[in-house]
Amino acid sequence: MELTVRGVSYHIEIIGQDEAPVIVLLHGFTGSTVTWNRVMRQLKGYKLVAIDLIGHGKTESPFEAERYHMDQQLEDLEAISKALQLTAFALLGYSMGGRTALAYACEYPERVQCLLLESASPGLYVEQERSKRRESDAALASYIREQGIERFVEKWERIPLFESQKSLSESVKQEVRTERLSQSPLGLANSLLGMGTGSQRSYWDCLPTLNMPVLLVTGEGDPKFCSIAREMDKMLPNSQHRIISAGHAIHVEKPVEFATMVEELLIGIIKED
Numbered sequence: 001m002e003l004t005v006r007g008v009s010y011h012i013e014i015i016g017q018d019e020a021p022v023i024v025l026l027h028g029f030t031g032s033t034v035t036w037n038r039v040m041r042q043l044k045g046y047k048l049v050a051i052d053l054i055g056h057g058k059t060e061s062p063f064e065a066e067r068y069h070m071d072q073q074l075e076d077l078e079a080i081s082k083a084l085q086l087t088a089f090a091l092l093g094y095s096m097g098g099r100t101a102l103a104y105a106c107e108y109p110e111r112v113q114c115l116l117l118e119s120a121s122p123g124l125y126v127e128q129e130r131s132k133r134r135e136s137d138a139a140l141a142s143y144i145r146e147q148g149i150e151r152f153v154e155k156w157e158r159i160p161l162f163e164s165q166k167s168l169s170e171s172v173k174q175e176v177r178t179e180r181l182s183q184s185p186l187g188l189a190n191s192l193l194g195m196g197t198g199s200q201r202s203y204w205d206c207l208p209t210l211n212m213p214v215l216l217v218t219g220e221g222d223p224k225f226c227s228i229a230r231e232m233d234k235m236l237p238n239s240q241h242r243i244i245s246a247g248h249a250i251h252v253e254k255p256v257e258f259a260t261m262v263e264e265l266l267i268g269i270i271k272e273d
Helices: 033-042 070-083 096-107 127-147 149-157 160-167 170-181 185-195 204-209 223-235 255-266
Strands: 002-005 008-015 022-026 047-051 089-094 112-118 214-219 239-244
Touching: 002 070, 008 033, 008 070, 022 033, 022 096, 033 047, 033 170, 033 255, 070 096, 070 185, 089 096, 096 112, 096 185, 096 204, 112 255, 127 149, 127 185, 149 160, 149 170, 149 185, 160 170, 204 223, 214 223, 214 255, 223 239, 239 255
Parallel strands: 022 047, 022 089, 089 112, 112 214, 214 239
Antiparallel strands: 002 008, 008 047
């Protein structure tokens, strides 16, 4: 469905019955609702609400980078929740979508029954780190605008974070590549400028206040995010950290195993056993 909130048209995929427990799914940078297809097929008995974040997939890509700021995205998600009458739900986010999910849980904790974060972080601790990251994100945004989506995707596929994806089947690799190539260059560039890790505020100080169950999932081939998750796990009151034999995009590399872990957490929280 298409839903316009706060002047931006959002693309949303909804599967399942209205009376079923709700899971909201947020993709990562260069992703869309399509990234969750194999996971969603495994999750039975839920109402699944997958959202294309601003500047991604079939959601609108506004011209102004300020409209992509994390605070703006959170207000959009809250407006979507109200429009769809989602009073309480499980919130699942991957990478950029995980940062967004965590930020939403900090701002609207009454909505989030449990939080599932895949390869995610609360942002950067100090302004010096954020400033350096803003510079690198701005350089990458310029590259996207100047070189176009195909050149950017070729560059993006070669970063070490996605090294493990080289072992995926040709069909899955083609699906991932097609999803990336379908993105708007304006949307991706503005997403980096507006809601990149360097642009958002740090949510580390929020972690001790989150009392809902939190599942942190990382891939053993992604040591940076394993380390971040260990630090988060120490600070969260009600969390568990699982490490899977995979890289950064666990839901792509191990969709059945990933969905099974999600299901195990949700049984007894939002779904009766």
